[in-house]
Amino acid sequence: MRFSYALALLPVLAALIAPPLRAQVALGPSGEEGEPFRRQQWRVPSPGSEVASHALLFRPAGDGPFRLAVIAHASTQNVLRRAQMPQPEYRALVAFLTVRGFAVLVPERLGHGATGGRYVEDQGGCDEADYVHSGRITADEISFALEFLRKQDFVRKDGAVVIGHSAGGWGALALANADPKTISAIIVSAPGRGGHANDVPDKVCAPDALKLAAGEFGKAARVPVTWFVAANDTYFSPAFAGQLADAFRSAGGKVDFQAVPAIGSEGHWMIETEAGVKAAGKALERALNLPRPVATKKP
DSSP, X not given: OHHHHHHHHHHHHHHHHSOOOOOOOOXXXXXXXXXTTTBEEEEEOOSSTTOOEEEEEEOOSXXXXXXXXXXXXXXXXXXXXXXXXXXXXXXXXXXXXXXXXXXXXXXXXXXXXXXXXXXXXXXXXXXTOOHHHHHHHHHHHHHHHHHHHHTSTTBOSSOEXXXXXXXXXXXXXXXXXXXXXXXXXXXXXXXXXXXXXXXOTTOOSSHHHHHHHHHHXXXXXXXXXEXXXXXXXXXXOHHXXXXXXXXXXXXXXXXXXXXXXXXXXOGGGGGGSHHHHHHTHHHHHHHHTOXXXXXXXXX
């Protein structure tokens, strides 16, 4: 009897000592298609496996497969502003891309708005900011979303484009080490972190550290980068943005740096506007249609 009782207890004991199972996160579409451009809510993976990132997906008409564009949004170190962030849409940029045959995903990263969860991109304090770490974490978040979409039947497996804005652009630069057959181009608008230090225009936290980090990303870069900055950007001025681009290029990265005229009252948000997308239009076209990489034989 005692032996039988002990055997009966084994499953209970195993359940008590086993690590807790994570709740299953529902991924994929979470609503009906709407307008414009078949706008649809999706949930995509994040590095926090218990949290799904909220995302918007836009598609041309038809079944595809379409080239994929992932747009990585801006961020802030301010906790309250992050929590209140609305779902980013980048409407003018989405329209530009979808009419050219792209499926466009705009994921909202961890610690922002409706996605919630722990903010994992923290750069640290102003003086001791770790820009390499924060950029690579952002790059990981972009990759999680991109790889999930590449598994969908309506998405091509090659020729993806990553478009990053501000902190999202900084993460996109860190992703320039990707396989150029998978990601054919990276486009960044005002990439960086630490701008408006203490809410002061034209002041950057630890600017030398930011330049060193740009060089670090450039060392491993394999994907060509198109880099935009507006003349009236008070987060990263054209002069300072040029220094970041030079650091990235000098370390080995390939950069097409484009300074565009002043856009609106604050050029940092140019890529969110119709005027900004129009100003960047020709360079965007070039970046989207770069020649595909040619396979080379090993020696």
